[in-house]
Amino acid sequence: MEWIMAIAVGALFMIGVYLILSRSMLRVILGTSLLTHGVHLLLLTMAGLKRGAAPILGSGGDSYADPLPQALILTSIVINFGITALYFVLAYRAYQTRGTDEIDGMDASGKEAES
């Protein structure tokens, strides 16, 4: 099971990095979002994939699932949800103010891009 997760994490990282390296702000934001998904999967996998009952005393079952990584991922998802929303709004504002979707906004001669 772990190797499937490893490939999934690797693929998400690969696509995320590729998107971040592009100039369009929209693609960059999607890239950061994919990267974070990759990290969440990594967190889940690194903590050990196992079947088990909910970690409540007396609920039966011999093995318990580790609740900590799930709590961490939940926290991280919430934070990244907020940041991605903020980033989209900021990108839109930047587009309105500067008239370009490019993250650097420079043309080849190094001047601020027009239109």
Add this chain to the structure above:
Amino acid sequence: MNNLLVLPVLLPMAVAVFLMFFRKRVALQRIVSLIGSIANVAVAIAIVLRVRSEGILTLQLGGWEPPYGIPFVADMFAALLVLAASITGLGVLLYSFASISREREEHHYYTFFHFLLVGVYGSFMTGDIFNLFVFFEVMLISSYALITLGGSKKQMREAPKYLLINILSSTLFVAGVAYLYASAGTLNMAHLSLRIAEAGQGGVLNVIGLLFLIVFALKAGLFLFFWLPNAYGAPPFAVRALFGGLLTKVGLYAIVRTFTLIFPNDPSFTNNWIAGMAAATMILGGIGAVAYRDIPRILNYNVLIGVGFVAFGLSTGTRDGMDGVVFYMLHDILSKGLMFVLGGMLIAAAGSDRLDRMGGLIRSRPGLGWMFFILALALTGIPPLSGFAGKVLIVRGGLEEGMLTLSLIALASSLLTLYSLIKIFREAFWGTEPETLDSVDEEDAEIVESLGANSREDGPSVVLRKKQTVLANSAAVLLLLFVIGIGVAANSVHGFASQAGETLANPGLYIEAVLKE
């Protein structure tokens, strides 16, 4: 139980939430902010004094037994940094009253200001590495808001890049936590330290250590600082003072904490990396500070020199070096805050941020000129000002370890600091006033607007209201008093700093305090 420890986080959070509901009532916002900040200084002093008499204080949040719950830990290092940060926060708040435009004030400036402080204090106090991530995010999200607030063209150009670099480093932070949890099975810093010492730090654990070094170096501007000079040039000066004084120092604090507590067992490997990055930061920061002729960039590169200096102190790994790190960070938080406050006042007085367009200000603003001069000496490390003792301790630590080249680089970077700041002093305050220019160019107009002042019709100089000048001056004087005070009272401050250095040098003390129950 020491419920006192949660107050530095709770107080600004309560203030921030309260202020959300009174967006339009600027006067009320200012008063509540001021009271909150003063209360924070008082709480920080109380914590420092209790740590002084009782040793390391811990608070297990929610009453969970260690190592399962999230502890708040105040050793002397954290307590002193909270104190320095709260004083700088108070100074910057006063300067915000003077320099932040009313429009920004009405759009939750003070709310985000206090949320940023929540993140800063929380990062200093927490004893759990994932909780550190959360407080980092609290701080960063507030900084995203502060860097964008106002929506000028320059801010819109820099803010997306600033967000991107911080999101990337936060992503790597979570990845680092995942690897650490997989290899050590805990997230409590004291417990991590024990487990890693048992397992023997090497191979995988060293790699994880370096991953954390990259993450924190990106935030602190240690070597990976390519984003910093531009990003810190975008927001108003009061916000830059917060960023330069506090944000980079939180990254540095995380590096110091991580490599003295969690990964201290293979110093020949980790310290070499930190030393190399410190040297590169000091050299490149020094070159940048000397090379540019506009004030924001000179100041931003000076922030980097300070970061490199602290990292050098850490990489010596000696007791003197640790005392020096604590001492120098206190100095750096206060004096970098002051540096941006004075820089903002200087630019408001001149109406431009380029040295070519300034001159002769000593006639109209002698007080500002001499304060800037004293600050330049303090940052260079001239006794009896605050930079001196920290630099002596750090360089002595370096020489003890035989790190001759690095000590020389560190001293040379102090000279470059002096040169770059005296260049500002000479050209802005001496010399003749520049001829009045016919028109305000676009960039200057933006600066003037961002300082919240009214530009005169006939030239680029700025007319500040009398009340604003008084507030700005009081902010600068408050911070300057502390910069001088730390230097003059260096002997008694050293008592505190060496108590902090002792914990850094012997992680056992920290571990025992957290896990004793």
